[in-house]
Amino acid sequence: MQFPNDIQTALLFDRRVDDLEHIVREFMRVEGMRSGAQFNVPEAKPGAFYRLFGGDELMLTFEYLDHPANMEVFRPSLTSAVTGILCPDIRERLMRNRAHILINVSHGVLGNSPELTRLMATIGRPMEGASLPQFVRRLEIAALASRIALDHVPAQAVHWVQSDQLIPGEKFDAYAGAPPPGPLHIHPFLFGDAAAGKVGIRTFGARHFVGREIRIEPSTLPWAANYETILAFLRIALVKNGYVIPDGDTFGPEDGSLSYRVTHLPAEEGDVPIFVLKPLLHKAFGFVADDYVPRERVIDDRAPPLSLMPEDDEAKMDLVNEWREKRALAEGIGGRFEVRAKGSAPLPPAPPARPPRGIGGRPVFGRKGL
Incomplete structure (x- = not known):
């Protein structure tokens, strides 16, 4: 339950x-x-x-x-x-x-x-x-x-x-004294190799708030720092207009001091579904994962470079719509949505702005093929 x-x-x-x-x-x-x-x-x-x-x-x-x-x-x-x-x-x-x-x-x-x-x-x-x-x-x-x-x-x-x-x-x-969910309500069970300085967390209690437990695999980050991120993840989900970070997306504070990727895993036999949080960046501890994409790789999700988009028009439209929906979620809690391009090659330029197509100078919405 x-x-x-x-x-x-x-x-x-x-x-x-x-x-x-x-x-x-x-x-x-x-x-x-x-x-x-x-x-x-x-x-x-x-x-x-x-x-x-x-x-x-x-x-x-x-x-x-x-x-x-x-x-x-x-x-x-x-x-x-x-x-x-x-x-x-x-x-x-x-x-x-x-x-x-x-x-x-x-x-x-x-x-x-x-x-x-x-x-x-x-x-x-x-x-x-x-x-x-x-x-x-x-x-x-x-x-x-x-x-x-x-x-x-x-x-x-x-x-x-x-x-x-x-x-x-x-x-x-x-x-x-801390409002739910806090340290009283989320038990961090630690696992890993403490002697080697690599400890992970598996929560008990998060399921009562978001329907899943949360896991962070062992890393060199202090477990207490990862635990603070777990509580932040829960606050994002439970604040007014809040939401669970979608599968495959990353999250972090506006100052860019840390970043974690979220993966949604189905329940294995005898267990419950899991959110896996993978640390990508934690500046306070000098931690940077190999697959972290820096902020210098941010692209304009409203006018993305065409060379980075799918070739299929329908897939392209689906991706743009997905970004728009995620941007609305982030802005609904006072946050910001970013899209970053993987790799190290120079970012291609954004496409030039086009005047809206329409009838008599008025834009047409909600129709394809015009």
């Missing part, structure tokens, strides 16, 4: 916690002041479990469990090098786990079981909460509820399930 309906976070403590009711009441107060949302409490077991409903059809549960969490749940996250980088003593923290609080946030009252998903698909109805804005709201509410709980009782660690990340309790506030 692209937009998981159930967002869960687990707060792990090295002591008994007796503040669950205060945490719930404080969440209701803060969220009410922040957004005007009102919640009722249809189910409560004092000090142990509270179910809230309201605030645009949101369902929240707060559950206190007076025993250690199941360590097996954290095994995938513990295999991630980033987990160790973020919290070198994470295993010791988990061993000190004495109790935990589970916070769940979902939309609607029906839940999201596989059986329900199949039923809704059969009758042609979308699942509740199956939109990006609703998904982002669930993420924000789960983060807010977790931050409020941590204000009451410091936690050893937080398990953010959506991206399968283990975060030190004292660092969670900084992670949760």
